[in-house]
Amino acid sequence: MEKYLMIKLNALNLLKKEGKTKYWLYKQLGMSYQNFDRMVNNQTKSIRYENIEALCLLLNCTPNELFEITKD
Numbered sequence: 001m002e003k004y005l006m007i008k009l010n011a012l013n014l015l016k017k018e019g020k021t022k023y024w025l026y027k028q029l030g031m032s033y034q035n036f037d038r039m040v041n042n043q044t045k046s047i048r049y050e051n052i053e054a055l056c057l058l059l060n061c062t063p064n065e066l067f068e069i070t071k072d
Helices: 011-018 022-029 033-040 049-059
Strands: 005-009 067-071
Touching: 011 022, 011 033, 011 049, 022 033, 022 049
Parallel strands: none
Antiparallel strands: 005 067
């Protein structure tokens, strides 16, 4: 069976690296908790560009660091 490549958000690992909490990031983004939780737990099909930009600024990272490609 062929494995597919998936793009996953790496925000939780970057949070740990920055010494910040999931709650801190949630408050900074100003999203509903339900949407935030789905996003950081890779349960969403899309992420707005404005959220990608905000995540990069808050986590001091580039989009290349924010996303990872995995085989699942």
